[in-house]
Amino acid sequence: MSKLKYALYTGCTAKESTPELLSSTLAVADKLGIELIILEEASCCGASHLQDFDPFLSHVLNARNICYAEKLGLTMATLCNTCQINLAMTKEKLDHDSDYRAKVNEKLAEVGLEYKGNIKIKHFLYALIDDYGLENISSKVEVPLSHFNIAPFYGCHNIRPSELQNTSNGGENPYNPTSLDRLIEALEGNTVDYASKNKCCGFHVDLQAPHTSNALTGTALLDAIDNNADVVVTPCPLCHLNMDIKQKSAGKQAGRDINIPILHMPQMVALALGCTEKEIGLKYHVTKAKQLKGA
Numbered sequence: 001m002s003k004l005k006y007a008l009y010t011g012c013t014a015k016e017s018t019p020e021l022l023s024s025t026l027a028v029a030d031k032l033g034i035e036l037i038i039l040e041e042a043s044c045c046g047a048s049h050l051q052d053f054d055p056f057l058s059h060v061l062n063a064r065n066i067c068y069a070e071k072l073g074l075t076m077a078t079l080c081n082t083c084q085i086n087l088a089m090t091k092e093k094l095d096h097d098s099d100y101r102a103k104v105n106e107k108l109a110e111v112g113l114e115y116k117g118n119i120k121i122k123h124f125l126y127a128l129i130d131d132y133g134l135e136n137i138s139s140k141v142e143v144p145l146s147h148f149n150i151a152p153f154y155g156c157h158n159i160r161p162s163e164l165q166n167t168s169n170g171g172e173n174p175y176n177p178t179s180l181d182r183l184i185e186a187l188e189g190n191t192v193d194y195a196s197k198n199k200c201c202g203f204h205v206d207l208q209a210p211h212t213s214n215a216l217t218g219t220a221l222l223d224a225i226d227n228n229a230d231v232v233v234t235p236c237p238l239c240h241l242n243m244d245i246k247q248k249s250a251g252k253q254a255g256r257d258i259n260i261p262i263l264h265m266p267q268m269v270a271l272a273l274g275c276t277e278k279e280i281g282l283k284y285h286v287t288k289a290k291q292l293k294g295a
Contacts, residue, residue, distance in 0.1 A: 004131055005035040006077035007069035007119075009087070012044050013237040014079045020281025021079055021237050024266040025124060027279035031270075032132060032140060036077065039068045045086040048157075048204060059100075060107045062090035066121070067113040075120045077127050079266075081157035081236035084123045088164050091121055123158055125235045125265055126170045129179055134186040142274030145189035148292075150268070151229035152180030152191060153220060153243070154198045155236040174198060180233065180265065187272035196223040201234075203242040211253070217242055218250035221258050231292065235265040244286045261289035 014022040029036045042065040044050075051058045066087060069076035078084040094101040095117045105114050122130075128137060159174040172179055177198050184191040202216030221243060224232050234240050244262040251258035262285070263271075270280045271292060282289045 001132075001136065003033060003035060004127070005074055006037070006122075006124075006127060007072045007074040008036040008038045008124075009042055009065060009069070009076050009078050009083060010038060011078065011080040011083040011237075012047075013241070017241060018237045018264065018284070020267060020284045021240070021264045023279050023281050024264060024270040024275065025079060027275040028128075028266050028269045028273060031273045031275060032128075032137070034127075034132065037072060037074065039065065039076075041068050045080075045083040048082050048086060051086065056103075058086065059090050059093060060104050062087050063094060063104050063115040064108060064111070064113060066091065066119070067108065067115055069121075070116055070119050073119070075122055075127070077122055077124045079124055080238065081123070081155045082238055084121070085157040085160075085164070087121045091117065092164060123235060125158070125179060125183070128269070129183060130170050134182055137183070137269070138186040138188075141187055141272045143272055145184070145187045145268070145272050148189050149192050149228050149230045150184045150189040151194060151224035151227065151232045152177075152184060152197050153201070153224070153232050153234040153239060154180060155234055155239040156200050158235055159198060180235065183265070183269070184233070187269065189268075189272075192224060192227050192229045194223045194227040194229070196220040201236075201239040201242045202246075203238045206242065213242070214246060214250045214253045217246050218254040218256075218258065221247065221250065221260060222254060222256060225258070225260055229260065231261045231263055231289070233263045233265055233268045237264065240264055247287050259287060261285065261287055261292060263289070263292070 046058045154177045181191045202213035206213040247258040
């Protein structure tokens with residue numbers, strides 16, 4: 001296999017709120033011989049909030065970020081579902097609307113950039129599965145996860161909208177996603193099938209409707225627990241934050257205790273590849289995952 005190389009768009013969360021996501025991603029890449037070049041110049045994607053306030057500014061901002069990957073001539077790898085959808089939707093808009101693209105490039109020219117649309121944008125989950133390959137990952141497993149029942153939680157933005165999936169993330173079916181399940185199996189874990197795995201975690205409504213957010217969080221986590229999950233894994237740091245931090249409040253609202261570790265997807269892979277405790281970064285979790293340290 002030729003060495004894989006990506007321009008890594010970390011987004012805000014992996015550098016600030018969830019440093020364990022970045023450290024485990026870099027550790028996994030090192031273990032697998034994947035080269036990641038961090039796009040240090042890149043900025044926030046708008047987090048699906050700027051998009052509601054000023055769509056044009058959002059497209060300019062995300063086109064700017066894509067330009068830095070284009071300069072390197074590399075596929076842009078993302079670590080966050082929300083970053084992925086904002087970047088992918090920007091690319092979709094600019095690649096199919098030449099007049100609008102010209103307006104965006106007029107603004108980008110002020111900072112010496114031009115969007116060309118000549119690179120792909122892919123979540124790191126799909127880079128591992130589609131480019132590196134599950135069989136190759138399986139051959140690198142040092143610490144099988146066979147003693148864990150792992151509930152995959154896909155989140156909204158990596159599997160929707162469906163019209164982006166063939167061009168963005170491997171044709172994943174939003175009603176029956178399988179990528180995380182297949183990755184869990186490749187790491188020799190026991191995948192948990194449950195109805196909430198492709199539902200919303202509640203993150204994006206938390207400020208406006210905390211009761212609704214708690215209900216969504218609690219429903220998903222209790223569904224995983226009721227199906228005998230030991231741990232939940234997600235490819236989205238915003239889902240991770242919501243489900244890791246809000247277990248007490250969601251449980252109180254639901255009238256049940258909730259206590260289950262939430263892993264970032266690269267943390268799960270790092271555990272199975274035998275990465276160090278520091279690289280995996282379980283110490284940063286609010287809901288402690290002590291039982292995973294001996295994985």
